[in-house]
Amino acid sequence: MTDPVLDHLRADGGILARLKAYASLPSVSTDPAYAEGMASTRALLKARLANIGFTRVDEIEAGGHPAVVAEWMGAEGAPTYLVYGHYDVQPPDPLELWHSAPFEPEVRDGRLYGRGVSDDKGPVSIALEVLAAFLAVEGRLPVNVRILLEGEEEIGSRTLARMCERHRDRLAADAVISADGARWRADLPTVNVGTRGNAGYEVTLRTAGKDLHSGRYGGAVPNALAEMARLLATLHDADGRIAVAGFHDDVREASAEERAAFAALPFDEAAWLAGIGAEAHGEPGFTTLERLWVRPTVELNGLWGGYTGPGGKTVIPCEAHAKITTRLVPNQDPARTGALLEAHLRAHAPPFAEVTVVDQDRGSAAYEVPPDHPLLAAVERAIGETYGTRPARVKVGATLPLAAIFKQALGVDTVTMSFSTADEDFHAPNEFFRLAALEEGLEAWTRLLRILGGQAT
Amino acid sequence: MTDPVLDHLRADGGILARLKAYASLPSVSTDPAYAEGMASTRALLKARLANIGFTRVDEIEAGGHPAVVAEWMGAEGAPTYLVYGHYDVQPPDPLELWHSAPFEPEVRDGRLYGRGVSDDKGPVSIALEVLAAFLAVEGRLPVNVRILLEGEEEIGSRTLARMCERHRDRLAADAVISADGARWRADLPTVNVGTRGNAGYEVTLRTAGKDLHSGRYGGAVPNALAEMARLLATLHDADGRIAVAGFHDDVREASAEERAAFAALPFDEAAWLAGIGAEAHGEPGFTTLERLWVRPTVELNGLWGGYTGPGGKTVIPCEAHAKITTRLVPNQDPARTGALLEAHLRAHAPPFAEVTVVDQDRGSAAYEVPPDHPLLAAVERAIGETYGTRPARVKVGATLPLAAIFKQALGVDTVTMSFSTADEDFHAPNEFFRLAALEEGLEAWTRLLRILGGQAT
Structure with a gap:
């Protein structure tokens, strides 16, 4: 030039x-x-x-x-x-x-x-x-x-x-x-x-008034970590698809042209996966690039509760915590997907558990x-x-x-x-x-x- | 006297x-x-x-x-x-x-x-x-x-x-x-x-070579926290009974006399539960005292992975950790129940995940x-x-x-x-x-x- x-x-x-x-x-x-x-x-x-x-x-x-x-x-x-x-x-x-x-x-x-x-x-x-x-x-x-x-x-x-x-x-x-x-x-x-847009949440699940001794109470009272694990396991179905009711309702599906264009991109998926030491995983029916670019996600970024130091402590934790972010695609409204996520967590938590969901931000579309x-x-x-x-x-x-x-x-x-x-x-x-x-x-x-x-x- | x-x-x-x-x-x-x-x-x-x-x-x-x-x-x-x-x-x-x-x-x-x-x-x-x-x-x-x-x-x-x-x-x-x-x-x-006897374990589940950005990878690679939650959710069935195959095989069932004696004890279960702010929970078909004294447990004592500090971090963790203790009843051998627990975790983990189970002690019968x-x-x-x-x-x-x-x-x-x-x-x-x-x-x-x-x- x-x-x-x-x-x-x-x-x-x-x-x-x-x-x-x-x-x-x-x-x-x-x-x-x-x-x-x-x-x-x-x-x-x-x-x-x-x-x-x-x-x-x-x-x-x-x-x-x-x-x-x-x-x-x-x-x-x-x-x-x-x-x-x-x-x-x-x-x-x-x-x-x-x-x-x-x-x-x-x-x-x-x-x-x-x-x-x-x-x-x-x-x-x-x-x-x-x-x-x-x-x-x-x-x-x-x-x-x-x-x-x-x-x-x-x-x-x-x-x-x-x-x-x-x-x-x-x-x-x-x-x-x-x-x-x-x-x-x-x-x-x-x-x-x-x-993609995103929005972050912190979830707390509470099952008792205080931490309890696993010998003196174990088997007869709920365990917040176990209940949190069960709850989080409901967020995706067995195949890896988001299982939050209504979450996909507003998703704008990629056009055939767009999918064809992605498929035509030179992308060495095997090398990409090898570089991060992971296997391909995710929503069935979509390629890796589609999963990354045009499909929403619900991801756990952090999970904690109970004793996490060296050795053991025979505690039944009364509280468990998780950080979750969603990635959103066109047409999804962070306020609506956040409400759906919260509703899912409340609906799937056991009746004896107290669930708190705090928005960590207003979210971005x-x-x-x-x-x-x-x-x-x-x-x-x-x-x-x-x-x-x-x-x-x-x-x-x-x-x-x-x-x-x-x-x-x-x-x-x-x-x-x-x-x-x-x-x-x-x-x-x-x-x-x-x-x-x-x-x-x-x-x-x-x-x-x-x-x-x-x-x- | x-x-x-x-x-x-x-x-x-x-x-x-x-x-x-x-x-x-x-x-x-x-x-x-x-x-x-x-x-x-x-x-x-x-x-x-x-x-x-x-x-x-x-x-x-x-x-x-x-x-x-x-x-x-x-x-x-x-x-x-x-x-x-x-x-x-x-x-x-x-x-x-x-x-x-x-x-x-x-x-x-x-x-x-x-x-x-x-x-x-x-x-x-x-x-x-x-x-x-x-x-x-x-x-x-x-x-x-x-x-x-x-x-x-x-x-x-x-x-x-x-x-x-x-x-x-x-x-x-x-x-x-x-x-x-x-x-x-x-x-x-x-x-x-x-x-009851007991034995403690630390479980690590790994899904990738390193932590990944939830925007740049989310949806296309596994999340160690999500896989750990799914795995831990398999440890009990929907009713709260331990779902580890063979775990109850050696359990000596309480006799009718023993159960009758427990039932005759003055025990204000409602007050006991109110004192800890929890609801009764556990294996169906047993009373609270039976669950505490003559039934085994698998309890999560700690669970952690990813970002657990204030605010958010858009990370997909490559590793998740859990501390588990089992409480054992007569006839159960800690070595055998530990092997069954480990086998369960390996069998129920997804094929792409690497699971490590470390005994934290030799266990007590x-x-x-x-x-x-x-x-x-x-x-x-x-x-x-x-x-x-x-x-x-x-x-x-x-x-x-x-x-x-x-x-x-x-x-x-x-x-x-x-x-x-x-x-x-x-x-x-x-x-x-x-x-x-x-x-x-x-x-x-x-x-x-x-x-x-x-x-x-």
Whole structure:
């Protein structure tokens, strides 16, 4: 590709240095000890945005960490896109497992290592560098662009919905381009077109007023752990299908075309399973990719009760606890599936047991890009031209609440344009970002802006 | 009752003071920090035994805490009884819940408070005081008596079996009278004629090589917690009966007479259940007392896996753990029931799961006094005459390994002659011993020795 903006980017020797400076700031949102790192990161972003020509550079907040916003609205008559990213990162612990200091980014073997380089300071830097290059080379962007860089993605985007409601004017756009997200695999050009929703619950089952001695009471009173095991065993049928009445009622079944497209994807299931030491398992009648992408789940994340230390203790526990999350697919409402789950647990618990179900969050609905959305088409074209092959549409089993939040609060869709890859150890020690993806991303974003502005041929 | 020995005991103002001195020594066996308390307790007991006229006063051991032994063998032609007790106590923690210092015994409201006063320094003191009084008043005992005061009862009588084997000559007797044990209730004269056995296991179920993200893998791989719940749910049928194949094969069914005797006991089941905040539950076709005393159990004591801290973590755990104990009734062999349990768990686990079962101990068989044993008849008569009413035969759902150990290692039976009561908070803060039981115990032990020596009319 020959393009004056891309030429400018390719000649710019400062891109990696700026990314390193950005990633060297410890913007850990979950730990108040990093408040200064959060503030200095916002300051760096605001200075950069003002410097490259954005206006209304500001911080907005709704009770949590502020987000950085800015805009360039000089493309009269053109659509407006909200470019989303986050400047917060996961804690660097455990520090002893890092081969280089987490906040002193270091290049080794074509990869940049450091906390946040993949999630998502690298991907966000691509977008900012491309926008800067357009303004530097051409003095304008092909479309109007608003920027939202939030500081709470790693803590569940707690105040993002409220922020959208409070600052609707600063975020108004025709669609959202998310620099956050992750490519499925480094070896396959793909576009993510949907994520599952989720919702978490904590269940407590109580069978007596106190713990009891297993010799003095055993056999004549209920055991909370045994009752919890029996109860949890009712959540799926013998084949692995969710047995909660009504849970599948609203599930939008994948179309024959969608299933055929998934089946056509190059996916080495045996290698995937070998890598995690597990066998395929799950709802009958669906492939592994379908189970991951378009079927809901009810999973136990934690289970505990009684004595769990070394040796034994002859106790009959009066209480048992479980943490459960559901993953939801399009059309499922977290409030409804949560009510169905709770009703199931109550209906299947023995009459003598007291069952408490606490919602751990309000839940997120699944999100799906409308398959004919023009932004999706533009992103597919940009990626396809960059890699020389049409990207495959894939889904993501995990949950990115932001797309559902933007849809609900701002009424607009989100397409992901991320250049991090799912294997880059984000949230873990030795997070890295492929420098090849940095180059590919600069080209793809340049192409995308040209396409969106009607400047691509 | 008029008896010169009992008159001597009633006139002796030093009994409570000696018990307090004994209970003020911190003989905690589980914590090496109390080694000095253990040693000084043995020294006190040896001095006392020598002082009252016992011979071969000694310490014997088999790799753990030594036991104190002694004997008086001057009753030529008479049978020999081994009087059993233990000098070790449970740790006093949590200290802040005690109303008086645990090792500064204090009388309040007709009760002596202190660690070990009920379990079992009070009950052992009764036996020693009665033996001392016989020797002081009459210069002899009605029968031959050996004494064994072990130091490891509170840590499972770990070396008792080996000690019996190594020191068979010091412990040889026609039967064992245990000063340890506990009366069922303070308001009902009873004799314990049997205890359930027990055995403990730790089960681990593994379904993958590592924990997995519930979004990126959920629905397509097994969940160790869900599989563990399903597996544990198979241990009992829907009615609460143990569903492990063969588990009941060797169970000796209670006779119609035994069941009728249990049914005739004054037992306020509703009050008992209300006290623990539980409803009756268990194997159909049996009463609560039968379930507690003559039916086996499989109980979950602990269950854990995955994330159990505050909030949520979207993990699919690869491992789940459970602690299980079985309580066994006469004729059941812990080795066989353990093998059946393990076979059940392996047979009911899904083929993709790896199941590990670790025995936490070798297990103890149930113990039952032969219903026509002469020592049992003597103890029943002594208690009956003391309380003015024939004692009821009861069983104990819990496990006292010593009787099974003595039966196997020494070939003799054990009858319990204890004056602690099950409600006296042993193993808990504010352990106490009823002073009324002290007086009753002195009379009953005096009567018992007269009966055993053929001196009772």
